[in-house]
Amino acid sequence: MSSLKWWEHAVIYQIYPRSFQDSNSDGIGDLNGIISRLKYIADLGVDAIWISPFFMSPQHDFGYDVSNYCDINPEYGNLSDFDQLIEKTHELGLRLMIDIVPAHCSYLHPWFEESRKSKDNSKSDWFHWVDPKPDGCPPNNWLSFFGGPAWSWEPRRQQYYLHNFLPEQPNLNHANQEVQEELNNVARFWFDRGVDGFRLDAVHTINGDCEPYKDNLADPNFTLGPLPQDKQPFFRQLHDVAQLNQPVIQKFSEAYRRIADEYEGDRFLMGEVNGDEGNAMTVSKTFSEPGRLHATYNFDLLEWTGLSVSEIKGAIANAIEAFNGSGRLCFAFSNHDVPRSASRQLSPLGITLDKQDDLQLLLLQLETSLIGSSCIYQGEELGLSDVTNIQFGEMKDPWGLNFYPEFLGRDTCRTPMVWEKNKPMGGFTLANEAWLPISELHMEKAGLDMAKSEGSIYNKFSSFLKWRRKQPAMISSNKMSELSGGPSEIIFDRESETQILRCKFDFGLVKATFEEVTHGTS
Numbered sequence: 001m002s003s004l005k006w007w008e009h010a011v012i013y014q015i016y017p018r019s020f021q022d023s024n025s026d027g028i029g030d031l032n033g034i035i036s037r038l039k040y041i042a043d044l045g046v047d048a049i050w051i052s053p054f055f056m057s058p059q060h061d062f063g064y065d066v067s068n069y070c071d072i073n074p075e076y077g078n079l080s081d082f083d084q085l086i087e088k089t090h091e092l093g094l095r096l097m098i099d100i101v102p103a104h105c106s107y108l109h110p111w112f113e114e115s116r117k118s119k120d121n122s123k124s125d126w127f128h129w130v131d132p133k134p135d136g137c138p139p140n141n142w143l144s145f146f147g148g149p150a151w152s153w154e155p156r157r158q159q160y161y162l163h164n165f166l167p168e169q170p171n172l173n174h175a176n177q178e179v180q181e182e183l184n185n186v187a188r189f190w191f192d193r194g195v196d197g198f199r200l201d202a203v204h205t206i207n208g209d210c211e212p213y214k215d216n217l218a219d220p221n222f223t224l225g226p227l228p229q230d231k232q233p234f235f236r237q238l239h240d241v242a243q244l245n246q247p248v249i250q251k252f253s254e255a256y257r258r259i260a261d262e263y264e265g266d267r268f269l270m271g272e273v274n275g276d277e278g279n280a281m282t283v284s285k286t287f288s289e290p291g292r293l294h295a296t297y298n299f300d301l302l303e304w305t306g307l308s309v310s311e312i313k314g315a316i317a318n319a320i321e322a323f324n325g326s327g328r329l330c331f332a333f334s335n336h337d338v339p340r341s342a343s344r345q346l347s348p349l350g351i352t353l354d355k356q357d358d359l360q361l362l363l364l365q366l367e368t369s370l371i372g373s374s375c376i377y378q379g380e381e382l383g384l385s386d387v388t389n390i391q392f393g394e395m396k397d398p399w400g401l402n403f404y405p406e407f408l409g410r411d412t413c414r415t416p417m418v419w420e421k422n423k424p425m426g427g428f429t430l431a432n433e434a435w436l437p438i439s440e441l442h443m444e445k446a447g448l449d450m451a452k453s454e455g456s457i458y459n460k461f462s463s464f465l466k467w468r469r470k471q472p473a474m475i476s477s478n479k480m481s482e483l484s485g486g487p488s489e490i491i492f493d494r495e496s497e498t499q500i501l502r503c504k505f506d507f508g509l510v511k512a513t514f515e516e517v518t519h520g521t522s
């Protein structure tokens, strides 16, 4: 029925593998665990799965610090488990996307272990090595997302190296052609195994050709307000003139696109990109120009403290202006990096706790009614709330550990899924302990229990997704009207050649309605 490519309208279920399902009683989710839950995902009615990193890694950033891109961390399984996973996913009619981290690797990757040894080894130029200033300081004022300078000292080279995230995540030097070729081989390795696409991590933080390492500028609009970000010096700077979003990154996106195009079956490249305040849409457009990434992941609905109705409208209106008629963007209300939407959105929308489930369903329906693809983070289909009672001694996220107690980091949205209320540990693991605590609050919304319960968000959302698949206006065209509606409504039409669907999201009644209208109806 649809003339669009699958990724132009896909609903993608995001799995954080460490917290999805444990199969071997070590308290850590794994690939076999995912296999055992594939039916639950397929029954929901999504089109694809994206799995956050499961590659070889010392887990300083829980997999976003890769020490071997072409093998699997034993905690998560092995390559033959992965082959099984891909086969079973395809058997259920779902596509499989994995998460490639091109900007940085682990400090334990053999590339970095070699590079850091001396100034004249075979990989000496694979990372960003810079001499100190005469006073011994790092070359410029760049800061790391996770706190502290973006530079760490290597005594053996008497030089600093660049890391936009943890010191354990050195940034690769994309100006080096050998680095690009190695990353190209990574793409081929996973495409050959049959994956349908990549979510490309933090692409805007790729660096190459950085010299002369200009300073970032102070953000003139920065004020020390109540937001968790305000407490972090990184967010006092503007990054797009020096540290991030440099034109050299497009060499990477073009190389990856050429490889994706060599394969049959519409392999999909979705880039996580961001920009300074006001620049994010331009960045998204630049990355998704012809010959580059197919789509970019839109951050505008992921705001840490939540959004009001008018802010949600603003975010959607910006996306319509930049992308209407195309499927080149992907929306998300939640992911493994921000507090869960079911909690985060209550107060900015003035909605009381008793309506939390209705609101979560409304947000899911809104997100999957927009143009382009959308990502549903594990547990969103259950309306799981954010877990804010994790003790300091149980916290795992390095970002949270650096900024506690002002900022709790990302553990709050990463606690393990629970599946059956009556099983120990909610059925996540047979061990007595999981890598992060399991939330008692989540037990009332255990996945398999909810899938059996008729009125659950899972089932209502599932019916919606199955209905959505049959609407030409949703899946055979990517056009939508301007937004309308009063202060507590978002109304728009999705339009195809054969159907106009009026989509109305009422945040007062906390209810979405969908109505077929004919041309000329207003």
Ligand code: GLC
Residues within 6 Å of the ligand: 061, 064, 065, 101, 165, 201, 202, 272, 336, 337
């Ligand atoms: C992305 C990931 C995040 C990770 C960071 C560094 O933003 O979503 O989880 O920590 O990149 O790789």
Ligand code: CA
Residues within 6 Å of the ligand: 022, 023, 024, 025, 026, 027, 028, 029, 030, 075
């Ligand atoms: Ca396990």
